[in-house]
Amino acid sequence: MQVVVQLFSVLKECLPSTARRGQVTISLLENDELTLEKLIAKLGLDRRLGVSADNFAVLSAWQVLVNGHSQVDMSLHLRDGDLVQIFPPMAGG
């Protein structure tokens, strides 16, 4: 199972060194379960912004999109091929 993660703005600091242009592919074993909460904790995004991973989107107001759709429920189970994008609260433009 693979999930593609794109992080923007200061959260790019949390990406592993294998990331290219703000994007990294996270690979998991077939039977592993990955929720948004676990992904956020795995990358340390919760610690970077000082909010808990289980309510990350609401508490941080960062925009969490899964396959282009906004998500506030961090218990969402990610599926193979999902694209997770996390944008800053207010982007301008």
Place this chain on the structure above:
Amino acid sequence: MNRIRGGYVGRCLHVDLSDGSLRTERLDENFARLYIGGRGFTARMQYDLIAPTVDPLGPDNVFIIAPGPLTGTPVASTSRFTVGARSPLTGILGDANSGGMWGAVLKRAGYDMVVLRGRAPNPVYLWIDGDQVAVRDARHLWGMDTRQTWDTLKAELGRAVSIACIGPAGENLVRFSGLVENTEHVAARSGMGTVLGSKNVKALAVRGTGAVPLTEPGAFKELSDQLAEILRKDKRSSSELLEYGTTYLMNHHGAIGCLNTNNYTGGDFAGQDDIDGDALNESYFVKATACYRCPCRCDRYSEVTEGEYAGTKVGGPEYATVAAFGSGCGNSNLASILKANELCNLYGLDSIETGNLVAFSMELYERGIITDSDTGNLQLTWGNHQSMVKLVEQIAYRQGFGDVLADGIVAATKKIGRNSERYAVHVKGMTPPGPDARAIKVYNFRYAVSPRGADHLRISAPGAYGLDSIPLVEAAEKLRFWEGIVTLPDLMGLCKFPYSYFAETVERTLTKMMEILPRLYTAATGLQTTAEDLLTAAERVNNVERAHNVRLGLSADADTMPPRFTEDRIPSGPSKGAIYDILEPMKVAWYRVHGWDEVSGHPRREKLVELGLADLAADLEERGISLT
């Protein structure tokens, strides 16, 4: 009794260009309280001084310049000023905003507002040297580009002078010309430079050495330090802007699939990596520069040193310019984008409008709607950057096919005919700045309702990319609240970026805007206020602007989206299949949360009265415009 003791400097300068007469008036305290400054002043003055029948390029149009009460004060990012006049591009409310140094120097010269009326018989420039003001002969400057004008006036007037001027495009009455400061900062949108050109005003030169007075300097300093600490600690304001300026947005919009591509036919651009912020930093970026007292330094300065565009030196680019001349034109040659940007700054053109018009022409050419016989053998194929650069020059000097485009996109469709309007991406005659509305629908509804056309600067909100996922009325209410927040910097003379946009958390933004800003205003001016008072002032200004256009005959049917967004689906990329299908329900929701009539879109009488605008309600009704 006037209780203003600072922030405002207390004087408004009125200039009649027809006879060169000058007078100075005291700033009215009640006017200041109601409209705060900047865009608030230009909005209300446009309503009061510009009758509905006034020709935007005629002598009766009035050009209003307004910094804000915090412009030029010793706190972060206090550079901004607004210029307003009836727009020659759209025929409705017009204004544009700029940073740089000029606005702060005008305040330090002792003026809260400058009003230009009439038309000078010959080219002139306005010379404000503190209390000494003169309308001077500018025949020797006419025809110069903005850099030559800057250099010439600097040599004549001395070093401590700030100069804003028009270029050849403004002189030639190209209807999307801007006012340019130091060839870098442009009050670009809606043709404000064109209005100056029509008045024979080449430049506005200012020397101001005074300090803007503060009522409570100690309290002001304390608040300024608090703000500086927030900006310093927050990496979005302290380092992201420094590293990328606004060019970071290309990656956002590419990732979502809303990047203007080939005149908004697509939402993702194959050449994005060649023109984004990283590409700029790796190739042509030289240094970051700053506006007056700004710690963020988002301005770019770039140079091209080799290849066919060698010698290009430009204050820029901004993201919207790269989108317009880059992905919008199917062009991945970054050096050519910088060249087009440089030419826009030198000629005094709005780079967004100009780039979008080139892209529009390319689509018509590719579709065979226009041919070499229309373009004078300019081959306007996608990505043909040589033709693109040439067309920028032709627009500025109204040569060849450029003259067809020089009156704006609506006029161009009328000149060309052949169903070209189907491919014209605009609202109310002004083209959008980059994001494709089909991919982020609720957020980009702002294009439909902005009073000056397809505008990105009046409405923004946290979580903007996710607004399509929540109920429409809830989303509309969120946008309405944040419309107020992002209006406040325009009124105060502040930059939106450090104050209302760039923070790692919304909490920090709200601390800046709701807690620190009202106290800064009070410490500067001596006028007691609250965050709620300021948000009411913002709502008042937005309603004055709405009423202005209603008086000109605009109703709900003018709040629209182009057929490109409502009839064509995004063909590929992350937002493949998206179409703008929320226009009508969003309009109803928007009007409802604003207290406007849900059918006509006019502000309700009750809403205008509540905001202290009973006189506007009476004026509209006297003119036979029904208010519910």
